[in-house]
Amino acid sequence: MKRYGRIMAATMIAALMATGCGAADTPAPTEAPQAQEETTEVTEETVDEQDDTVSTEEVAEEVSEDASEDESDSSDSASLPRYVYTGTEEYLDVISEYMIKDAEEGFDPATGVFIPFTFIAGADDSDPEDIKVYGEFDIDGYDLLNTTLVCCNGGRSRGIFHLKKEDDGSYSVVDAELPYTEEETVQLFEGHDDMYSILTALTDDEKNEKRAEAIAEYVNTNGLNITQWQDYNWKPVAVLNAPETAEEDQFYEYTGDMGYTITYDLREYSMSPSAESDMLGKIEDEYTGTFMLVKKTGLSDADETLQVTADETVWTPDDDEATIDIDITDATIGDGIDCRRAAWDVDLEDGRIFRYIAYVIPNEEGTLAFILETTYDKGINDMSTEDLDESFKTVLDSVKVD
Numbered sequence: 001m002k003r004y005g006r007i008m009a010a011t012m013i014a015a016l017m018a019t020g021c022g023a024a025d026t027p028a029p030t031e032a033p034q035a036q037e038e039t040t041e042v043t044e045e046t047v048d049e050q051d052d053t054v055s056t057e058e059v060a061e062e063v064s065e066d067a068s069e070d071e072s073d074s075s076d077s078a079s080l081p082r083y084v085y086t087g088t089e090e091y092l093d094v095i096s097e098y099m100i101k102d103a104e105e106g107f108d109p110a111t112g113v114f115i116p117f118t119f120i121a122g123a124d125d126s127d128p129e130d131i132k133v134y135g136e137f138d139i140d141g142y143d144l145l146n147t148t149l150v151c152c153n154g155g156r157s158r159g160i161f162h163l164k165k166e167d168d169g170s171y172s173v174v175d176a177e178l179p180y181t182e183e184e185t186v187q188l189f190e191g192h193d194d195m196y197s198i199l200t201a202l203t204d205d206e207k208n209e210k211r212a213e214a215i216a217e218y219v220n221t222n223g224l225n226i227t228q229w230q231d232y233n234w235k236p237v238a239v240l241n242a243p244e245t246a247e248e249d250q251f252y253e254y255t256g257d258m259g260y261t262i263t264y265d266l267r268e269y270s271m272s273p274s275a276e277s278d279m280l281g282k283i284e285d286e287y288t289g290t291f292m293l294v295k296k297t298g299l300s301d302a303d304e305t306l307q308v309t310a311d312e313t314v315w316t317p318d319d320d321e322a323t324i325d326i327d328i329t330d331a332t333i334g335d336g337i338d339c340r341r342a343a344w345d346v347d348l349e350d351g352r353i354f355r356y357i358a359y360v361i362p363n364e365e366g367t368l369a370f371i372l373e374t375t376y377d378k379g380i381n382d383m384s385t386e387d388l389d390e391s392f393k394t395v396l397d398s399v400k401v402d
Helices: 008-017 056-071 091-107 182-188 193-200 204-222 302-312 386-391 394-399
Strands: 113-124 132-144 148-165 173-178 228-230 251-255 259-263 271-272 278-282 291-296 328-333 338-349 352-359 369-377
Touching: 056 259, 091 113, 091 132, 091 173, 113 193, 113 204, 148 182, 173 278, 173 291, 182 352, 193 259, 193 369, 251 338, 259 271, 302 338, 302 369, 338 386, 352 386, 369 386, 386 394
Parallel strands: 148 228
Antiparallel strands: 113 132, 132 148, 148 173, 251 259, 271 278, 278 291, 291 369, 328 338, 338 352, 352 369
16 A cells, blocks of 8 residues: 555644645655556546536535535534545546545544545556556645634645456556655656646646635535635635634634643634644744744753753754853733743844744643744844734733643
């Protein structure tokens, strides 16, 4: 089985901020491609000529009726029904099911739902024992926050699915060649440059439209009260012709594994949790790297935590230990939660400044730190320390601790 998934790690956050849930041209993980077999009859179909796909307008009309009629108020991702392809395009039912099963094994098993969307460039059905389907096979995993599907993982891959036609006329997946790298993908499509060109010519707008249709199809088919979807560090996108998102549903109460709760506006922030820390990114038209990191430490003293945190932000060419002078003051966050605060800057050689503010709640079992960060860049991001504090004020005011 060729894996789609790699669970998103903290090191991928910067890329996600810039590109959304998954970069359109990033191949999904897989094993090395097998030797390609010769094909004899290949029928091509451009993406624009796939008459049997569901149109945006058709899906939109259906969603507007059904999403409001059968509403579920649950924001529990575990309550989401599994995606089932309901279109009429040949092969996509079994391919979609295969993609979902593969994603369930490769990504976080707690993901609420996986929704695939596929572009078929052509197929060779000359051998019913090995029907080759050439295409781009994309899939995203979502969690449900109030009425918003939030993308938490995903995969993008161009490749070949090998199918078998069964005696009853149905199809089954025999194998899938989904390379990791662009170089491997080019090799896989050798001799089928025309179909590869169809896939590489796909625009971001075409991909986003197909993705939006797949989400709307899922919402409509299951009669769900889902009004919008969102990629990390991007503003929510309305589900096609779904009811407008209620104002109260734009505010999500997040309870972290580190014993704290915050409430944030989905239109202004997006959360990326991990085992070590939680990252709340500030959604911006122009990315400046402004976010809040929440982590629990092995220290019990708040002042020591602040000093260690500040020292860790100082880089030296020889990787020697360095310290930075910080002023520590009393502060409160949430509904009168006592904590300690420090703010400091780290100057870079190119003129930029890493700007930090940290609030630390003391605890004998480990301090809880809320660290605000931005990258000051004159003329691009002129955010002052006061501006950085203000950017997360409503979130910090909402903090609750166990």
